[in-house]
Amino acid sequence: MSLAKCERELKMVLKECGNKNEALLPCLHVACEKCGYLTEEIITFLAKELNLPPVEVYSVATFYSMFNLQRQGKYVIRICVSLPCYLRGSKKILETLKDELNIETGQTTKDKKFTIEAVSCLGLCDKAPAMMVNKEVYGNLTPKKVKKVILQYKAKR
Amino acid sequence: MINLTIDGQKVRVPKETTIFEAAKKMNIDIPHLCYHEDLSIYGACRICVVEIDRRPRLEPSCATVVEEGMVVRTNTARIRRARKMIVELLLANHPEDCFTCERSQTCELGKLAYDLGVRELRFKKARKYHYEPDTTSPAIIRDPNKCIQCSRCIRVCSEIQSVGAIEFVNRGGRTQVLTFFNKGLNNVECTTCGQCILACPTGALRERTVVDEAWEVISNPKKFVVVQTAPAVRAAIGEEFGMPPGSLVTSKMVTALRRLGFDRVFDTQFGADLTIMEEAHELIERIKNKGTLPMVTSCSPGWIKYIEHFFPECLEYLSTCKSPQQMFGPIAKTYYAQKAGIKPQDMCVVSIMPCVAKKFEAQRPEMKASGVQDVDVVLTTREAARMIKEAGIDFVNLPNEDFDKPLGISSGAGVIFGATGGVMEAALRTAYEIVTGRTLPRIEFEEVRGMQGIKNAEINLNGLSLKVAIAHGLSNAKVLLEEVQKGKSPYHFIEIMACPGGCLGGGGQPMPTNLEIRKARAKSLYQEDKNKPIRKSHQNPAIITLYKEFLGKPLSEKAHKLLHTSYTKRNRY
């Protein structure tokens, strides 16, 4: 079922890379993007296509923090907790996020709308403290600003 | 050749030699953990670090290739401190239950800690998490809490066995060795060969122990308990009692088992002779009737599970013969039970095997030809040795005793089953004489012996040039099977053993098991064969009587019912 959502795209990527191992990371990206997370079905499919033991693909998928093996919220909030952002108050921002969404770091809200991830430096230190919501960047955050951003996303359907 | 200096001494070694290997030549065994002679270099435990002139840091000797003029030191204060601290770090993340650990006597981590003089743990135990052990398999238990992530099990499983059932999952300190989505070994393509147990330096991998079950049946007065011992056990069990590798201790072993309280001490080699009778006839039949060829042996349960997972479309090539263990079981519970006047339900068959896959095999649902489970308890060589130790038996100084009759009578052909090529040789001895009606001019088939991964030979059988091949270790088996799969196999008959060296290198054998030791065990099996008055299965008098009194002839209906089996397609993806 999950595979149906991304099989066509996966096959395209596989073809582009000549079904070689280099296709693995691009495929995992595509699958995460299309299905939200990596299921057994998807990983098994890729293992077969690339002629790898399934557990090896599973191993690679779990190594990288951007690949999810669990269903994520519609909006994944990546909040930077590395030193430069920490110096600029990322701790408060994280607290605010947790309060606003009523979940802990690494968790997803019940309505499957938000996931909070505490991540390493996002390369946005000139805008510290910073976070990303899916592909969108938010910098120079204050608790007030964060609340506003969350409200915006809550309003989105 | 490259010249270098190690610890002040000059050495000359071939190009591409590692510092570790060069040091070994000078009788320096650099402490190590992730290095394993059979496996690729991993270079991750960093225990084997050495000092090299003009290099700012210590370098792993196992992963560093020698260079001309290199000056290496393998034992300095800086090195000793580093090694010690790394062991301390590993211990800080390790449960403190050495007393109750399966590996307490053979743990490489514990030995290293002792050798390196770690007498104090400076890192506070702060380990708060606990991982659930994987107990899904009937043969193998994985306890991730004791894993030091040396990757030896992973490498053996993928490099030597071509299975790839386990891998590192997650990153950094959260890394664990796991199966696909943590489904458990029993629910993935693990063959239960147990090679990972042999490779593991710690107690993170072990067989599912059934020693308690064995004691229980022995002490149950209602049970008539017979024990069978596989050929490879007698060439290895002595090692558990400090005897040199390859010590042949057949008769001491029999004495010890009798003293443990088994009612009859029988020999799986009897089962092996029976296997040869059936298998040789099956081969001749297949050749005569243009049946499926090549015929592939089926006496290695790890191999069977492998082919079921990886080549499910090739199952028809397998001989339908059960393994010697599983031929012995139903014969004991029918033929022998009748003779001795015992009900099959009241009999208990315990086997002592070099193998952990045999634990799995005995539990396969089809292994109930006698009406009840044919083999009840499967112990490894290591478990049997432990029972002997537990009973306080002074193994080394035991007197010699003989197997009980009739299921303890065997030929030399049965003995060599324990070594790679042995099944082939045993089968050829019988097939040759059946087909040609002549006595073999030379009983030894040297070309099928030895530790080469894949061996082949051609034997003239009355004008038919019989092409045979032998593989041990599943990655070698894979090569032969791929030919079969493509319809390009030139062979008539293929012998495959899942474990390197055959059963004598099985996953249930004493630790350590390495090439040197495998060779020593093989040597003693071939010696035992030589010592036997009867060296061909079809000349074993007990086998002849069995057919006369009970089975009729090879491949008879009764033989089929009791001694042959079928296989299950399993998926991989």
Next chain:
Amino acid sequence: MKVVLKNIEKRGYKGNIDSYLKEGGYNAFKKALKMKPDQILFEIKKSKLVGRGGAAFPTELKWEFAKKCKEYPKYVVCNADEGEPGTFKDRIILENDPHLVLEAMIICGFTVGAEEGFIYIRGEYFKAYEILKRAIEEAERNNFLGKNILGSNFSFKITLFRGAGSYVCGEETALLDSLEGKKGQSRVKPPFPTFVGFKNKPTVLNNVETFANIPEIILKGGDWFSQIGSPLSCGTKLYCLSGDVNRPGVYELPANITLKELIEKCGQGVRGKLKAILPGGVSSNLLTDKELNITLDYPSVQKAGSMLGSGAVIIINDSRCIVDLAKRCAEFFDYESCGKCAPCREGTKRTREIFANITQGQGNLSDILLLKELQEVMYDTSRCGLGQAALNAVRSIIEKFPGEFKEHISKKKCKLKICPM
């Protein structure tokens, strides 16, 4: 003097191919096409350019080694995995002047005899990825990439490859493994990637900023470049100022500027009172106000007992508890260790725990000695730069702020009331 940001800092510069061509883009490549590869190498050698990714290795040597290899195919890889906390210069270049990097990679390919290049860009750089994708299409349309470029018999193709959230993949050999579809774990060196790299073929691997210097060197000559900065460290450097500073950002300056000038002139001073500086991100040793006058070139910073690394200058003011910050650094390395080698995997874990204890008033004076020894052993035995440098910051904090440290342990007190004692 701007080399790398020369276009970006121009008003109205858009970073697309039209803008780039208008500023003389791809002229360096056109010039290179008419030169012999050895001449190109000679110019780069004269420029004394060293890698800007952290290790400061002479760029010309890498190229020369790869060119001399007889193995084919060869590859060019651009390291755009930028993950060292406090570093964001590569993002600025990629988002605003992508063609500069493409042009440099093409020149590199032409010089060493490679026909294929990869840009390994960190997964979180979505915007830069899209911009680069467009830039590659533009370059292909204009035949700066593709077959028989500009009528020559040189062909070159660039593939974008996204990382997936792992700091250690910035380490060159881990990056190559990741590029091959594996876990990003370091390889044993030697052999170095220049000889045995992507798919075991010769591979030139350079940082984004390193590449971005190349076109100007080709156009204006190596001698011109080597005149900039100091003889110890030629050319300009991009400094990423972050933390407690009034104007954080990326500043391109000749590498003979002092730390003080950087903070004051560019960063417009410290927010609050200066306590410490990490001149090369969390992998570097801490400097204090006593070292404000050092020049920010590779050898000088090293002489001061630290390293410039990727140029992540993190400013720390006196409202920060230094033990709390050490704990932060320890957490980062614990999270990002790839877990392959024992000293790093276990060492980072233990360090994090020791700091968790200290900041909760459960420290032990013996922890100090233990951490020092651990730092030395991890430096000595870890498999890659991550583990080797993981305890640098911790060690320097112990050495430069012993009082604050001991106070946390023996008095179980955090003067600044930051640690949860």
